Amino acid sequence: MLQTESIAPIDSILKFITHQTNFFAGTYCQGILIMIKNNGLKIDDLHSELPIIQGGMGIGISGSNLAAAVAEEGAIGVISSVGLCALNTDSSMDNKTASKETLKKEIRRAKEMTKGIIGVNIMVAVSDFDDLVNIAVNERADLIIIGGGLPLKNPVKKLGNIKTKILLKVSSARAANLIFKLWDKNHSNVPDGVVVEGPLAGGHLGFKPDKIDDPQNKLEILIPDVIQAVIPFRNKFKKDIPVIAAGGIFTGADMCKFIKLGANAVKMATRFVATKECDASDEFKQAYVNCKKEDIGIIQSPVGLPGRVIINDFTKKIVAGYKKPFNCPWQCLKNCNYKTAPYCISMALANAKRGNLKEGFVFAGANAYLVDKIVSVKELIKTIMYEYNAACSI
Numbered sequence: 001m002l003q004t005e006s007i008a009p010i011d012s013i014l015k016f017i018t019h020q021t022n023f024f025a026g027t028y029c030q031g032i033l034i035m036i037k038n039n040g041l042k043i044d045d046l047h048s049e050l051p052i053i054q055g056g057m058g059i060g061i062s063g064s065n066l067a068a069a070v071a072e073e074g075a076i077g078v079i080s081s082v083g084l085c086a087l088n089t090d091s092s093m094d095n096k097t098a099s100k101e102t103l104k105k106e107i108r109r110a111k112e113m114t115k116g117i118i119g120v121n122i123m124v125a126v127s128d129f130d131d132l133v134n135i136a137v138n139e140r141a142d143l144i145i146i147g148g149g150l151p152l153k154n155p156v157k158k159l160g161n162i163k164t165k166i167l168l169k170v171s172s173a174r175a176a177n178l179i180f181k182l183w184d185k186n187h188s189n190v191p192d193g194v195v196v197e198g199p200l201a202g203g204h205l206g207f208k209p210d211k212i213d214d215p216q217n218k219l220e221i222l223i224p225d226v227i228q229a230v231i232p233f234r235n236k237f238k239k240d241i242p243v244i245a246a247g248g249i250f251t252g253a254d255m256c257k258f259i260k261l262g263a264n265a266v267k268m269a270t271r272f273v274a275t276k277e278c279d280a281s282d283e284f285k286q287a288y289v290n291c292k293k294e295d296i297g298i299i300q301s302p303v304g305l306p307g308r309v310i311i312n313d314f315t316k317k318i319v320a321g322y323k324k325p326f327n328c329p330w331q332c333l334k335n336c337n338y339k340t341a342p343y344c345i346s347m348a349l350a351n352a353k354r355g356n357l358k359e360g361f362v363f364a365g366a367n368a369y370l371v372d373k374i375v376s377v378k379e380l381i382k383t384i385m386y387e388y389n390a391a392c393s394i
């Protein structure tokens with residue numbers, strides 16, 4: 001491949017194409033592969049080299065190891081703050097303190113490992129939501145992705161002028177509109193970006209079970225709708241407010257499709273599980289490598305939301321009405337009543353993270369069956385960008 005800078009006539013073509021497109025693409029011109037400069041992702045004054053965010057995966061699946069490896073490759077790495085207390089092995093610490101201390105340690109560790117962009121995923125549904133937001137901000141996480149519920153108030157408003165960007169995760173234009181209007185009215189500001197998560201995502205889904213397959217909820221429909229909802233706020237606040245597509249995006253060709261639809265970037269989680277750097281056990285990763293399309297299904301989680309999983313003996317027992325009463329030492333989820341919940345979802349997910357799939361299950365996106373091997377993050381991102389270039393050739 002020739003360096004494009006060295007070819008004078010191609011320079012002007014490149015300038016023209018780069019001007020016309022807002023994304024990274026590769027094309028052949030007179031037999032020479034031209035790499036069009038990728039504009040990455042801009043979130044306010046934060047600039048990511050690649051338009052890829054690695055999705056936060058709770059109960060320790062995306063910790064500092066995975067997030068730092070992703071950030072090191074020029075994409076955005078995300079540590080999930082969800083359920084860190086379930087992984088606590090230090091009996092001298094109560095679980096709430098353990099959750100906060102572990103998050104602090106994970107952010108610091110990731111920031112020592114890379115100068116790239118590190119985000120934190122925090123769920124509104126967790127009982128220590130405000131504490132975790134404070135830690136992410138104080139530890140100078142570059143961004144926070146708020147999911148698992150709608151943040152009616154801007155959680156960082158009271159923390160003053162902070163550098164950490166706030167991204168809202170929604171599954172409909174209606175939800176985006178509601179939160180933007182509320183923050184505008186009550187705080188005179190709005191989120192710095194929106195992640196739109198469609199029904200093919202892994203883990204808990206933002207759709208009622210009977211709406212998961214509704215064609216109106218396809219990500220291809222949601223993205224243009226959310227862009228329309230955000231435009232008035234882009235104009236009013238004079239900021240970019242990128243819209244990021246998530247849920248079922250697996251290949252670079254998928255990525256190209258959503259960027260062509262107007263998304264500024266993509267968020268991918270499932271594809272990052274089967275990487276050497278992912279913080280899950282090898283058994284967890286192998287569940288991805290070994291699963292088939294028919295092994296991926298939906299269960300109703302004790303949290304009250306549907307969740308996409310790889311079906312195993314444990315999930316079959318759940319569906320059959322299995323109950324494992326437990327004493328809850330921490331009440332990690334605001335709406336979980338341990339006296340009536342059939343089993344502890346945090347424990348089941350922590351078991352799976354550690355490799356005990358007899359007592360747990362694996363969250364996975366609808367495309368997890370496409371995973372066929374474990375690779376390094378470097379190789380994976382190279383492959384995705386190669387696929388993207390091929391698909392976005394012009």
Ligand SMILES: Cc1cc2nc3c(=O)[nH]c(=O)nc-3n(C[C@H](O)[C@H](O)[C@H](O)COP(=O)(O)O)c2cc1C
Binds near residue numbers: 056367
């Ligand atoms: C194993 C796993 C765990 C996840 N955990 C969380 C979580 O704790 N909080 C959250 O907001 N989203 C969670 N998600 C959703 C991802 O962050 C992401 O938005 C979604 O999976 C994107 O779809 P994809 O997996 O098809 O790429 C999880 C997804 C997976 C696969």
